Amino acid sequence: MSWPRLLDVCCKAGLASDGYAAAGFEVVGVDRDPQPNYPYKFIQADLRDLDPQWIAENFDAVAGSPPCWQHSVLRHRTGREYEDFISETRALFKASGLPYVIENVEGAPLKDPLVLCGTQFPGRLRVKRHRLFESNIELAAPMPHPRGKHPLHFSHDKRKAHYGQLDEWTAFVSVNGGGNCSKAAALDAMGVRDRPLTKDELNQGVPPAYTEHIGRQLMAHLPKVPAELQQFDWEPVGIGGLR
Numbered sequence: 001m002s003w004p005r006l007l008d009v010c011c012k013a014g015l016a017s018d019g020y021a022a023a024g025f026e027v028v029g030v031d032r033d034p035q036p037n038y039p040y041k042f043i044q045a046d047l048r049d050l051d052p053q054w055i056a057e058n059f060d061a062v063a064g065s066p067p068c069w070q071h072s073v074l075r076h077r078t079g080r081e082y083e084d085f086i087s088e089t090r091a092l093f094k095a096s097g098l099p100y101v102i103e104n105v106e107g108a109p110l111k112d113p114l115v116l117c118g119t120q121f122p123g124r125l126r127v128k129r130h131r132l133f134e135s136n137i138e139l140a141a142p143m144p145h146p147r148g149k150h151p152l153h154f155s156h157d158k159r160k161a162h163y164g165q166l167d168e169w170t171a172f173v174s175v176n177g178g179g180n181c182s183k184a185a186a187l188d189a190m191g192v193r194d195r196p197l198t199k200d201e202l203n204q205g206v207p208p209a210y211t212e213h214i215g216r217q218l219m220a221h222l223p224k225v226p227a228e229l230q231q232f233d234w235e236p237v238g239i240g241g242l243r
Contacts, residue, residue, distance in 0.1 A: 064100075101139075121213075
């Protein structure tokens with residue numbers, strides 16, 4: 001039996017890959033920068049050098065998280081211009097003819113995206129972490145977004161009215177720098193399994209629960225996939241070249 005394979009483009013340290021792997025895919029990551037903490041098969045390459053025919057011949061689905069800084073709060077704070085490869089990523093994925101998913105931050109120019117929030121994964125996540133997911137298949141959220149305000153976030157900021165009232169191990173936390181919770185608490189809040197990650201890798205990562213949910217929908221869309229694979233928890237295979 002061959003496992004469905006997914007190519008994760010702009011994979012970084014692989015938090016999104018973790019979710020796709022948990023959904024049952026054999027994951028291969030691609031990034032233009034070395035990723036020493038990436039736990040699956042890895043290819044160092046620029047997405048603009050990838051051949052869509054090669055993707056189509058070697059994989060069953062493709063996903064990607066092109067750089068998001070151009071559409072993030074960071075750009076508004078710094079006033080700088082950043083690289084933006086969303087249109088190139090979309091063109092590459094469409095040319096492959098495969099089911100695809102593009103992930104990015106709020107404000108990114110994705111087409112009819114699904115928005116996921118940590119509050120839609122009760123008992124699993126303690127982060128808000130809004131992320132957009134564009135796909136050429138229909139995607140659904142695990143549950144409706146809860147009405148009203150988001151839960152308060154743990155904070156070390158004495159200016160906050162709730163300072164000292166929340167525990168970083170039980171409350172929602174901010175993982176992108178605000179709040180200054182410990183890295184261990186941030187890992188727990190993001191639902192990340194215990195593996196080496198820098199704080200920057202964690203700050204940029206997608207909660208694996210998001211991509212596990214998306215990945216199961218991709219898996220269900222593939223033809224001739226045994227039902228048991230939709231429940232399979234893939235284990236890391238180690239860093240190496242594509243075989």
